[in-house]
Amino acid sequence: MSLRDLPHADPGVPDVRSGFRLLVWLGRQQPAGQVGAALWGFLWLGSIAALPAGVGLAVQAVVDGSGRGLAAAAALLVALGALTSLGDTMTHRVTITNWLTAAARLQQLLARRTAELGPALTRRVAAGEVVAVGTGDVEKICWFVEAFSRFAAAVAACVAVSVGLMLYQPLIGVAVAVGVPVLALSVLPLLPAAQRRADEQRARAGRATELASDTVAGLRVLRGIGGEELFLTRYRSASQAVRAAAVRSARMWSLISALQVVLPGLFLVAVVWFGARLALQGRITVGELVACYGAVSFLLMPLRIFEETASAWIFSRASADRAARVLGLRRGGAPADGGTHAPGATGTADGAGLPAGGELYDPVSGLLAPAGKLTAVVCGDPDAAGLLADRLGGHAPGADGDEPSVLLGGVALDAVELHRARAAVLVQDKDPVLLSGTLRELLDVPASGAVTAREALEAAQCGDVLDALARASAGAAGADGADGADGADGADGDPMDARITERGRSLSGGQRQRLALARSLVADPEVLVLDEPTSAVDSHTEARIAEGLRGLRTGRTTVVFTSSPLLLDRSDRVVLVRDGRAVASGTHRGLLRQDPRYRAVVAREAEAVPAARPAGAAGTTGTARTAEAVGTEDEA
Template identity: 70%
Template structure:
């Protein structure tokens, strides 16, 4: 695999049972690259290891006065120098390739998993955590995979040199071998502490990043309430915590570097001291001492590679564990498909939408409204209806996937292939996002083709939005060519909401779930939107989570959800008369007012009278708004 061939056509299925297994899987996927790096590493290190021997021969040739031996030593140096140059160059190329391809493989896997999980990802993992895994953690994982081949080459070469020294000069060889083993293990006790400090720094940096992102996203609101200084002070505090954590990490790195410099120097001094005594006693020739000295000097190089690999593994193990955690997230196990009912596409289910967790049933082809007293419950329910149930919920219990998964026509929605699930059910969040670009690009989404952009814009009552966009772009004749700023910041909340609704209507899914689609729209526009959406979605299943009487009055069926379960169902006006809890949510009636029966009918002394008046006023409001 070469860098120019990226991205991978198929990055593979990772082993996410643990961080170590993920690292081993990555190394196994790069066997060819690892073998190349090992081969070039051996050439590089063996040539360096032989240099002291040749230098020893040259020194001995000078002592003996042999010009021929000196010429042979010079020729061998030239050959070894060429081998060192070629080996180092190719080792660097293959090692960098291994690093980048390993990081790219993990990045590609993370991107695919993020796209598959969608909104469910940030419920399981913080956004700052995802960013940290996709940046710093990937670099550490690539570093470990890349250093494995260099470590293997250094290990084989160091063992060969130590064995050669023991055979060549046992006394010095045993001293060198024991010293190298001790030095290789000297740094290991320091690595866990360095790893913990680096993890703490990374955690604080992730929190600071998340705080900065939240602050920027809410900057307009902060300015409106004068809260810039408060959040700025919070970010300053968070950034200072990151700085202090980074200094602590740097101090530990400095200690490790000091150990790596000081201890090898002490070993070199001991070898030279002992060897010089042997030369003075006549037990060792000068050239042999030079060769041993050169071999010890060489061993300091693979020794640093040992310590580098130990650090790479120590730092990458928690990174690999976090990456494995994200890669291990699943929507649910795959399920089967059934033949489509009328209105369904080939290979896709159709029918009633049923949520076993709440008991909610949205009949096929009907306009169903859902009232939740708790906005958080409404948001969770909307996500669940879109097939974004929590992984632990889907896996809970003996029949967790069948009990918890939302069913469409009897088929578990979480079991559908991702592309099919997205075509079948579309959920529009309470706060939809508009990306920058032209209006035509905004509406250029995967769709059935049954609803044109013009029809969707008209149903969402976007006439004033088109006018505003045309006025803001004087050089554009067609409003569809007008540009929308990032997140639609140049538009009002109601305008953004209606454009998002138009985008959802263009897709024309079998099931459309809307969470408070008109909360930022005035009542007159809201009534027109409700009527137009009902007409445009005729024959398709539409679920609207709302508390607005104008929307609820136009629904075929209204469901009241309390405590995560459906508590009542019927038409809007029937529920107003028969369900005090429903009336309290829809009319914002307080407990005291409900008890007194005076919220809507001060002249009626009974709760029944209040119920009747509430229904009458709702009817008048709906009819009056429609006439307007």
């Protein structure tokens, strides 16, 4: 395969039953590259192995005083040199191509799995482990894939040299045929200890990476509470543990490398001594002694390749196990091999995808969201609410991974293609991410076209966000301009062209939340699932967002996970979920009067609301959050 063909049109379906099977699968995906690298490697090593024979012929020609023999030996050496150069160049070219194609395949598979799982990925696998798999583990896995073809060439070259020596000089050939396997296997007892130390190093490195990523993600909060020094101390301790583990691992590999130098060296001395005695006895010529010495010296190169392959295997096996675990994750009840059958599916999906206007139903929790209505879900456990929101979008499986899929219009989400399910059901996470770029680029998402960016921003109450972005854009223009007039012009510019920093770190939590809500509203999916979309805004803004959301999503199915009375009072239907099951449903005011469990979550009180109080009062003075209770938006 040529590098021009990357990325792969289809990376394939990996065998993720184990790390070993994943390595085998990767090798089988590029048979031409593996065979080509092995053949070019054999030509390279075989040409080097034949050089001592040419040198031996030249020495013997000098001893015999044969000009013709010397010329023939010189021609042979030139030809072998050309073949060595060609073989070395092509071996390097093909093996690097194998490395890059395998790395691209793995990266595509990981990207596909990440896109498939969405926000559910980091709930099931630590963020540090995902980063480690996508970077260092890919490199180690591809190292073994690349080294295996050279290992095969080295084995073939060793066999060829041993057979050639046995035919050329049987006594020396037998000694080599027995000694080389012993040398190659001499370090095997040390490999288990080296593997344990390498695994320890990787585990500590993974924990340090996870700690670093968590610290960076929460740096703003850490600064607010003065916790930078504490986490710096923790990371320093973790990094020192990684260093100590790396030193222990390096010591073992240094010992293995030293044995691979000392033992072959002693073997070479013994063979030369034995060959010299044969030459003194007249049983071999000087030229034959030189040829045998060169051939035995050549065998040091395959032995080094054996050592490198053993190292690659030790490091890649654990990395492959970790990559197989990540690639083996699946969405909903869909099998990891890309199958589409999901247990519990009561409908079928045709090529057109999911039916329009269907109700959303989760058979596990019993949660039902009627089509075209605004349904609010009250769940006392925020983590359970996040998992249920992911499940409604078909992102997360049940407790055992085999529970029935969520149904939309009677069709299982896991029974349709991923992109169709994502287009039909959009889940906005509790902590949505804003990518860097302009506001226009942020809102340029796949959408139905029924909702404009301005309508979405207005419904999400982003007026002050637009003003802040416009001021920031004007300030940047003024700083870059030659005079103050440029800054004045920037103030009147389009805020849609204002830039948003990575993850929206220059904005407050409430501003980021509202921009993310506007992005979801622009997409205008058939079903929109929002997990605590107003948790970081004040009560007055929240009330306006509730009205805007209800107006803009009229006729569309919307599910909001919230405990805010302002959103609950404006919902068509409210569902109470406890212990993973829907236990009550109705209107907000009806549930307040009738269900003490509901009041315990929403009103923060266990006693019943007095029956004499008017229903309107129960929905306002009794339950409405005040600005003091909710708090104001953090503009830090």
